[in-house]
Amino acid sequence: MKTKSHLFSKTVVALAVSGLGIPFLIGTCAYAADISYAKYGDYASYGTAPDVPGPCSYAAMAKKNYKGRTLKVISNAVPVLGEPTVLHARQFQDLTGAKVDVVNVPFGDLYQRIMIPLQTHQAAYDVMFYPSLWIGDMHNFLAPVPAKYLATSGMKDVTTNYRDVATWGNQMVQYPVDGDRNYLKYRADVFNNPAMQAKYKAKTGKDLKVPTTWEDYNEIAKFFSGWDWAGDGKMHYGSAEVTKRDDLMFSAFIDRAAAYAKNPHVKGGFFFDLATMKPQINNPGWVKGLEMFIDAKKAFPPGGTNFGLGDEIFSFGGGQTLMSYTWDDAFIQSMEKTSPIRDKARPAPLPGSHEVWNRVTGKWDHFDRPNAPPYIAWGWTSAVAKSSKNKDMAFDFLCFFSNEANASLDLRIGRFGINPYRTSQFQAKFWEDKLGWPKDLAEKYVNTLGGMDASNNRVFDLRVPGVNQFMSTLANGVAEAMAGQKTPQAALDGVAKQWTELVNKIGVDKVRAAYANVVALEDRGR
Amino acid sequence: MNRTLGLGAYKQIFLLPGLLVLLAIVLFPLLFTVRVSLSGWDAISPGLNWIGIKNYQDLVGDQRFWQALARLSFMAVTTVLVQYVLGFGLALLVWREIRFRRFFRVLFLIPMMTTPVIMSVIWRTIFHESLGPANDVLHWIGLGPYPWLTSSGWAMASIMIVEVWEWTPFMFLFMLAGLVSLPREPFLAAAIDGAGPVRTFFNVTFPLLAPVSIGAIIIRLIEASKIMETVYALTSGGPGTATETSAYYIYIRGLRDFDIGYASALSITYLVIMIVLLTLIVKCLVRLFIGRSV
Numbered sequence: 001m002k003t004k005s006h007l008f009s010k011t012v013v014a015l016a017v018s019g020l021g022i023p024f025l026i027g028t029c030a031y032a033a034d035i036s037y038a039k040y041g042d043y044a045s046y047g048t049a050p051d052v053p054g055p056c057s058y059a060a061m062a063k064k065n066y067k068g069r070t071l072k073v074i075s076n077a078v079p080v081l082g083e084p085t086v087l088h089a090r091q092f093q094d095l096t097g098a099k100v101d102v103v104n105v106p107f108g109d110l111y112q113r114i115m116i117p118l119q120t121h122q123a124a125y126d127v128m129f130y131p132s133l134w135i136g137d138m139h140n141f142l143a144p145v146p147a148k149y150l151a152t153s154g155m156k157d158v159t160t161n162y163r164d165v166a167t168w169g170n171q172m173v174q175y176p177v178d179g180d181r182n183y184l185k186y187r188a189d190v191f192n193n194p195a196m197q198a199k200y201k202a203k204t205g206k207d208l209k210v211p212t213t214w215e216d217y218n219e220i221a222k223f224f225s226g227w228d229w230a231g232d233g234k235m236h237y238g239s240a241e242v243t244k245r246d247d248l249m250f251s252a253f254i255d256r257a258a259a260y261a262k263n264p265h266v267k268g269g270f271f272f273d274l275a276t277m278k279p280q281i282n283n284p285g286w287v288k289g290l291e292m293f294i295d296a297k298k299a300f301p302p303g304g305t306n307f308g309l310g311d312e313i314f315s316f317g318g319g320q321t322l323m324s325y326t327w328d329d330a331f332i333q334s335m336e337k338t339s340p341i342r343d344k345a346r347p348a349p350l351p352g353s354h355e356v357w358n359r360v361t362g363k364w365d366h367f368d369r370p371n372a373p374p375y376i377a378w379g380w381t382s383a384v385a386k387s388s389k390n391k392d393m394a395f396d397f398l399c400f401f402s403n404e405a406n407a408s409l410d411l412r413i414g415r416f417g418i419n420p421y422r423t424s425q426f427q428a429k430f431w432e433d434k435l436g437w438p439k440d441l442a443e444k445y446v447n448t449l450g451g452m453d454a455s456n457n458r459v460f461d462l463r464v465p466g467v468n469q470f471m472s473t474l475a476n477g478v479a480e481a482m483a484g485q486k487t488p489q490a491a492l493d494g495v496a497k498q499w500t501e502l503v504n505k506i507g508v509d510k511v512r513a514a515y516a517n518v519v520a521l522e523d524r525g526r
Numbered sequence: 527m528n529r530t531l532g533l534g535a536y537k538q539i540f541l542l543p544g545l546l547v548l549l550a551i552v553l554f555p556l557l558f559t560v561r562v563s564l565s566g567w568d569a570i571s572p573g574l575n576w577i578g579i580k581n582y583q584d585l586v587g588d589q590r591f592w593q594a595l596a597r598l599s600f601m602a603v604t605t606v607l608v609q610y611v612l613g614f615g616l617a618l619l620v621w622r623e624i625r626f627r628r629f630f631r632v633l634f635l636i637p638m639m640t641t642p643v644i645m646s647v648i649w650r651t652i653f654h655e656s657l658g659p660a661n662d663v664l665h666w667i668g669l670g671p672y673p674w675l676t677s678s679g680w681a682m683a684s685i686m687i688v689e690v691w692e693w694t695p696f697m698f699l700f701m702l703a704g705l706v707s708l709p710r711e712p713f714l715a716a717a718i719d720g721a722g723p724v725r726t727f728f729n730v731t732f733p734l735l736a737p738v739s740i741g742a743i744i745i746r747l748i749e750a751s752k753i754m755e756t757v758y759a760l761t762s763g764g765p766g767t768a769t770e771t772s773a774y775y776i777y778i779r780g781l782r783d784f785d786i787g788y789a790s791a792l793s794i795t796y797l798v799i800m801i802v803l804l805t806l807i808v809k810c811l812v813r814l815f816i817g818r819s820v
Contacts, residue, residue, distance in 0.1 A: 108758075112781045119572030137569045137784075235656075246762040246782065303655030305676040305765060311654075320656065465570040469783040476590075476767065483678065483766030506570050 035405040040087055045337075046412045047434060052404035054153050058095065061400050066393050067097030073397070074114060075129040077106045080329070080417035081178070081380045084410050085129055088401045095400075098393060108246070111468055114138075118385065126388040127397055132165045132174060132381035133461035134468070136514045142173040143384045143391055149175070149399050154407065157422040161376055161453050164521050165460070173383060175398040179421025180379030181452050182255050184217075185316060185331050186210055186323045188346040190229060210348050213370045214259055214292045217323065217351045221299030224322045232319070238299030240307060240315035240324045245479035247308035248326075250471045251377050253478050254459065255325060257289025259353040262373040264457040266360050267523045271462045271470075272499075273359065274519050277508050279499040281474065282492035284364070285357030290481055290488040297482070305482060317341065325350055327377065331445075332414035335437060346441060347448045350374065374452035375459045380417060408434070426450045460521050464514040466506050473498045563790035568783075581791035590767060591775060591792060595799065598771040601682070602750035605689040610743055612690070613697025618727075621705045631702070638695035646759030649688045650675070653760070678768035681761045685769055688756050693749070697742055704738030705731070736815035744808055751800055772796050 035051050035058060037043035051058045071092075075085035082104040089100035103125070105113045110130055117124030118141040130138070149155060150172065158166075158176045166174035190196050191208060200208040200223060211217040221238025229236050242252040261270065261283065268274045271281065280286065297305055301320050309326060316324035317334045319341045324330060334345045352372025355364045382401070384394040400406070410418040411425060412434055420426055426449060431442035462470055477495035480486045486494065503511045563581055565574045585591055620630045637645070652658050653674035664670035674684045712734065716726045732739075754773040757763055763770035763778070770778075776796065780789030 109781065112784060115569060115784060244762055245764045245766075246778070301656045302661070302671055302673070303657075303676055306681075306761065308762075314657075466568065466784075468569065469785060472778065472783050479764055480766040483764065483768060485766040485768075505566075505568075510570070 035409065037087060037409060040090060043409075043413070046409055049405040049408035052153065054403070055148065056152055056154055056396075056399035056403035058091075058400075058403070058405065061092065061095040061396065064096045064396060066396075069390060069393060070099040070101060071127065071390055071393050071397055072125045073100060073102045073127040073129070074110075074125045075102060075104055076110060076380070076417075077104045079415040081129055084401070084406075084413075084416045084418060088397075088406060092397050092400055096393075096396075098397075100397070118387075121387065123385065123387040123389065125385060126390045126394040127382060127384055129177070129380060129382045131378045133378040133463050135165075135168055135174060135381075136462075136464040136467050138383065139168040139173050141386055143386045143388065143394075145172045145175055146395060149395055152399060154399075154402055154404055154422070157424050159421060159423055159426075159453050161458070162379070162421040165376065165379060166381060168517065174381040175383060175395070175402070176421055177382050177398070177402045178380040178418050180327050180377050180419055181449065182251065182326055182350060182375050182377045183328075183331075183448055183452065184210070184323065184325045184348040184350055185334070185345050186348060187341065187344055189344040190224070190322055196229065210346075211323075211351045212372070213353055214256055214289075214351045215353075218292060218296050218299065221296060221323055225299040229322070230319060234320075235301075236319075237301040237304070237315075237321045238323065239296055240301065240304060240312045240321040241293075241296065242307055242309050242312050242326055243300070243305050243482060244308040244311070245475050246472070249478060250475045251375070252326070253289065253293055253474070254377070255350055255375050256293050257286045258373045258375050258459045259351065259371055260288040260292075260355070261285030261357050262371070262457065262459050262522075263356045263358050263365060264371065264373070265365060266358055267519075269515065269519050270459055270522060271518075272503075272511075272515055274512065274515060277503055277512050277515075279496040279503075280359055281499060282489065282496040283357055283359055285359075287488050287492055288353075288355075288357070290478060290492060293478070294482055294488065316345075319344075327417075328419035328449075329414055329417050332419075335435065335441075336414055337436075343438060343441070347445050349448055349451060371457070373457040373459050374455045376452075376461070378461050379419070379421070420446075420449055426453070458522055460518050462515070463518050464506075464511050466502060466511075469502060470499060473502070559790045560794055562787055563794050565787045565790075567786040567790075568788075569785075577787070581788045582795065584788065585791055585795055588792075590770070591772070591795075593767065594770045594772045594775040595796070597682075597769070598751060598753065598773075599803075601686055601689070601753060601771065602747055605686050605693070606743060606746045606750050608686075608690050609694045609697045609746060610739070612694045613699075613742075614701045614739075616694070616698045617701035617705055618731075621702060634698050635695045637692050638699070640692070642692060643755040643759055645692060646688060646756045649684070649691075649756075650760050653684050675761055676765055678765060681765060681769045685753070685756050685760055688760065689750065689753065692756075693746060696746060700738060700742035700745075701735065704735045708734050733815075740808070740811045740815055743811060744804065747804060747807060748800075751804075 033051065034048035036048045037046065053059065073085060073089060076082045078086065086102050086104070089102045092098060093100050111134065114125070114128050114130055115137065118138075155176070159179065162176045162179045163172065166172050166176045191210060197208045200206065200220070203223060204219065208220070211220055217239070223238070224236065225238040226235060228234060242248050258270070261280065263285075269280065272279055300307075301315055303311070304315070307315065312324055312326055313330040313333060315321050316330055317339060331345065331347055333339060334341050336342065350372055352370030354367055354370055356367060356371045358365045382398050384391055384398065388394050407418070407422065407425070410416050411420065426446045428439065428442035428446045431437045431445060432439055437445070461467070464470070474495050477491040480494075481488045481491035561574060564576060564578060566577045566580070567573060567575070616634050620627050620634070624630075652660050655661060655671060655674055655676065660674060661671040664672065673680050675681050708731070712730045713726065716730050721729065752773050753771050754777065757769055757771050757774045758777070761769045763774050776789050776792045779785050779792060
């Protein structure tokens with residue numbers, strides 16, 4: 001039973017959490033005030049957000065009493081996801097009296113640090129933050145999200161894509177905290193520059209337009225490589241892409257290959273043929289994607305064939321390259337006040353292809369409008385361990401982590417790695433008001449992201465048991481082809497052989513059952 | 527009854543607890559790894575299910591593992607030899623009375639005191655082909671740019687440069703310790719006989735330091751055969767698989783792919799190969815430096 005003094009102290013803490021100290025109704029914990037992170041670090045410039053009443057709000061958390069209890073949390077290294085985890089853990093501690101131990105682990109070690117305790121039945125962590133594509137390996141160890149959290153306003157606001165990403169079978173086992181997708185980023189100041197347009201036309205006979213096919217992308221990228229198109233006395237290049245083997249390169253490859261290999265007329269699997277479980281990774285569509293990836297090397301900056309995600313963000317964000325395509329973080333960072341290309345970059349959907357491989361007919365299908373399936377590229381997620389003895393507190397923490405105020409503020413901080421995943425976040429006005437973006441940019445941004453969210457021809461990650469091994473094998477094959485050690489066809493034939501062995505090792509039915517969930521998402525449309 | 531126990535038996539009884547602790551610490555992890563290597567423990571089938579020697583059979587045909595081992599052997603032997611030559615040279619330099627001798631002794635040791643993974647990250651920045659200073663500096667003298675991390679040969683060279691930079695101080699320290707502990711008499715005798723510095727080095731210094739040299743080279747070879755952080759931070763084994771070493775490949779299979787059983791089999795195989803190779807190398811070194819077999 002809570003005492004009056006306890007309630008009062010909670011109110012005082014909550015006032016401190018608000019950062020601004022704007023007065024609100026003391027004693028009732030009705031948080032009318034705006035929330036700010038200012039108290040917890042250099043977050044003042046990111047503004048405030050209202051504490052929307054509800055079971056996940058600051059006010060609701062301040063009424064909880066978890067004193068004497070400890071919540072163990074594992075998350076990615078700071079800053080991407082790690083920083084908001086630490087921040088919200090501190091806030092949760094201050095509000096509820098709980099002790100929250102956060103372990104931040106580098107991405108490369110996160111999988112084994114989570115999986116070994118789960119497999120050996122140790123309750124090492126109550127809450128886990130990890131990439132959502134691991135669901136195939138994780139789902140048996142996860143506690144389903146209880147109905148009361150599914151009914152919160154924040155959860156109801158999560159878009160279909162990210163509800164799907166969090167769902168295994170018919171059950172939501174991951175708690176959505178982020179929405180990711182890859183899209184194109186380009187330097188609008190160059191594309192809109194009449195002198196550049198004329199130069200490009202003179203050289204290629206074509207109009208300089210934002211590319212809608214990968215062929216156009218490569219051609220434009222190559223044209224803008226190796227000369228000073230920015231007029232700053234430095235050498236500039238056409239394309240920055242994630243090419244480092246063990247640093248998410250597989251996502252960049254899937255971005256490219258999807259245009260050639262994800263045929264909207266063919267149901268039943270993109271990575272495998274669901275009926276036979278034969279890998280499709282070496283079919284002509286995938287091979288074409290790899291050939292185009294290799295061709296783009298001519299437009300990379302020096303060192304561009306060994307770019308990790310950080311290098312790619314730095315290259316495009318630093319003004320070195322004309323185009324790039326990955327997650328939101330790069331774009332949000334490029335729009336921050338300190339960015340050298342602030343207001344110069346614009347988003348667009350990923351390029352596509354007019355010719356798409358049809359694995360049923362064994363022929364290329366022609367599309368007048370380029371086929372450009374959006375790749376719902378994993379995204380961070382969170383979950384509560386089935387073995388946790390603190391499930392109530394754990395779900396409260398996740399509910400608090402992603403409450404409306406936190407979701408709004410986290411979205412504004414590029415390095416946090418939190419990107420739109422709720423309907424309310426696809427409002428241009430939010431980006432205009434809260435981040436100071438120009439209206440046209442804000443509209444283009446939400447339209448690009450919203451369009452991907454509404455697409456009927458989506459590609460999801462290969463969410464099956466052993467996904468890391470499948471992706472590691474794929475990345476290795478692609479890297480061998482990129483390095484010239486093998487031809488694209490030979491490299492992907494090698495990957496297909498290894499995938500077949502893996503499927504047989506894991507069990508064909510087991511992989512098929514898991515992959516059927518992915519195919520169901522891709523095929524059922526919306 | 528107690529009287530029947532000899533002194534030797536008492537010694538053994540008193541040694542037993544320590545011995546058991548030692549066995550538990552040293553042998554248990556090794557034996558457990560052997561057991562895991564005979565299981566199919568992975569992300570899907572956790573636990574010690576028995577699959578016999580299947581992992582070992584698989585690794586025989588695993589070209590990537592054998593290529594990584596060959597690559598590692600080349601890198602380890604080359605870098606350790608370069609470290610030995612440089613370390614010995616530097617030790618000879620500051621062995622004699624020179625100005626700022628103490629300063630140089632400390633200066634030469636600094637790379638070894640740094641954290642390998644941190645320094646590898648810094649070296650990656652230095653080698654960054656468009657933003658790093660390596661190409662800029664070379665450009666000033668009319669060289670480059672070089673694809674430090676994106677061409678197979680250059681990436682291998684980059685890793686070896688970092689390894690040599692990081693671990694030459696170890697050789698320096700070892701050889702310097704050996705030099706300062708040498709007796710003065712052989713040098714005085716050589717001087718009386720009119721031997722010059724080169725002859726003194728080859729006939730006195732080098733032979734006298736042979737045991738130290740062998741020890742230093744072996745210790746470094748053992749360490750170098752585990753090259754991991756530098757590869758991880760600099761190239762991640764790329765481009766392609768051009769700089770993948772055994773330790774990095776085992777890391778990928780074990781902790782990235784989570785194929786724990788197979789990675790354990792790789793580890794045990796690698797361990798056996800290393801023991802055999804290093805034993806042979808010790809024999810060769812002894813014959814080379816001391817002129818007799820052991």
